[in-house]
Amino acid sequence: MIGTTLLDIADHIESLAADDGEFSLVCARYGDRPVPAAGLRFESRETARAAARATEQYRDTLRRYDPELPFYDVVVRQEFAEPPSESTGRDDDGPTFAPGDGGSPPAELADRIVDGTVHRGPGGDDAPTDRRRADQAGGRGRARDRVEFCHAAAAATFEALSAGGHDRAESAVMNAYFSLAERVADPDDLCLCLLEAMATALDRHLDPGAQASVLADAAERLPEPSEPAAADPVDAAFDRLAAVGLVEGYERVDEAESAAGYGAPTADATVRVSGYALSPADGRVATLPAALELCRRDSRGRTAGIALLGAAGSDATGSDWWVRVDPDAPALDGGPSTASVPSAD
Incomplete structure (x- = not known):
């Protein structure tokens, strides 16, 4: 099933990470941190490049089952843990993303990873379908966040189902999703349908204790919340x-x-x-x-x-x-x- 492949890739990406690394992965166009590398840091640009290639592989694997998963232009960004010598005007204690003594940011802070590859959505447009529709509606940010949230939750739950050996529930999710994908064209609606189908499969095929175990495992696989512990x-x-x-x-x-x-x-x-x-x-x-x-x-x-x-x-x-x-x-x-x-x- 899909979970085994995703688990192998996610484990590889995590093995490359370092707590004190200065490099991370972002989408060059929107600034999003792509799952499953969200929240991870890497100690060198070469290691971050390897993680970016694996991140693309992970998302391409998931996209076989969900063609509307957002396309990202994954790039490496250097994140300075300490403020540079010149003041940036910030008055908080958060990390500062800024160049050193050179004025403008060097090009390497947005170094492309996908070697010359341009991902195209249906119809040949460079912009993914969900982003294009959201832009036209004037609500790109929230629509994009909802789609990405749903896909991140679904991916984590897929992995937890696979790791727990819940093949019947995993198959039920896939069958329901394939059926929905043939009938639901809008990516925002489709990502919601994916969560609904997944929840229904867990309810029908797992007892309450197994459901709780799968969701606890899935929660562990999601990035740590950016805000302090509540x-x-x-x-x-x-x-x-x-x-x-x-x-x-x-x-x-x-x-x-x-x-x-x-x-x-x-x-x-x-x-x-x-x-x-x-x-x-x-x-x-x-x-x-x-x-x-x-x-x-x-x-x-x-x-x-x-x-x-x-x-x-x-x-x-x-x-x-x-x-x-x-x-x-x-x-x-x-x-x-x-x-x-x-x-x-």
């Missing part, structure tokens, strides 16, 4: 989902709302989510992306259970929900991958 993983997780457009907004329940019947002051949390991008199917809603983000940000690495308490508002499409999150109950409502839609009674 005191409240619920807020941090839903902030991330909102930033990439998986939800339009959310709010935590206050004491008055809890007293009205939406939870009580316990270790779990109740959240009102608006504009959730994943749709109900067969009486359940995919909660896999929320479970992954919660696990990434939980200091103990727990996979939280997620349940829907009821619809929030009058949205007939089922995109506004009252959600219960319990970090100590991964088996809540059948497992963390999906949640059942409450009856209207």
Whole structure:
């Protein structure tokens, strides 16, 4: 299955990384850090080049199953850990990406990796389809972030399924995705369908404990969150989902709302989510992306259970929900991958 190949490539890339390296990989056009090299640093330009070639191989392998995976022009960038001698005008303590004593950045900071190869999307346009559509709509950044978030989550979960030997679930994901790819043309919709199909496969083929184990493994395979460890993983997780457009907004329940019947002051949390991008199917809603983000940000690495308490508002499409999150109950409502839609009674 695909996971074995992806695991081999990802392990190779990680073996090239060094904690104190000055070089990293980015997309020359958009500045994105490509999965699976996101967050990794390399001690030399030659090593970074090798990692970039492997990153292209990884993404090409995944693209065999998902033709709409974004194309990146992967380049090496040198990241100076200390500020150069001339002031850059920054007043924070973060790393400074700037040239040394020479004025303008040298060309080597954007050194191309793919040897003269120009990737072309359907129709011969250099720009990938999803980016072109988003540019035309004036929302390139958020649309791009959502597509990349979905693909990163899917890739990590594929790898976890393969590593766990869950062949039936992995095959079910592939079969459902191939069927969807023939009918869903828009890449933004297709990436959401991929997450929905993956969540449904986990729900149907794995018990709650196995689901929690797969998602915990997948969360480990994702890059570390760029922000510091959160005191409240619920807020941090839903902030991330909102930033990439998986939800339009959310709010935590206050004491008055809890007293009205939406939870009580316990270790779990109740959240009102608006504009959730994943749709109900067969009486359940995919909660896999929320479970992954919660696990990434939980200091103990727990996979939280997620349940829907009821619809929030009058949205007939089922995109506004009252959600219960319990970090100590991964088996809540059948497992963390999906949640059942409450009856209207």
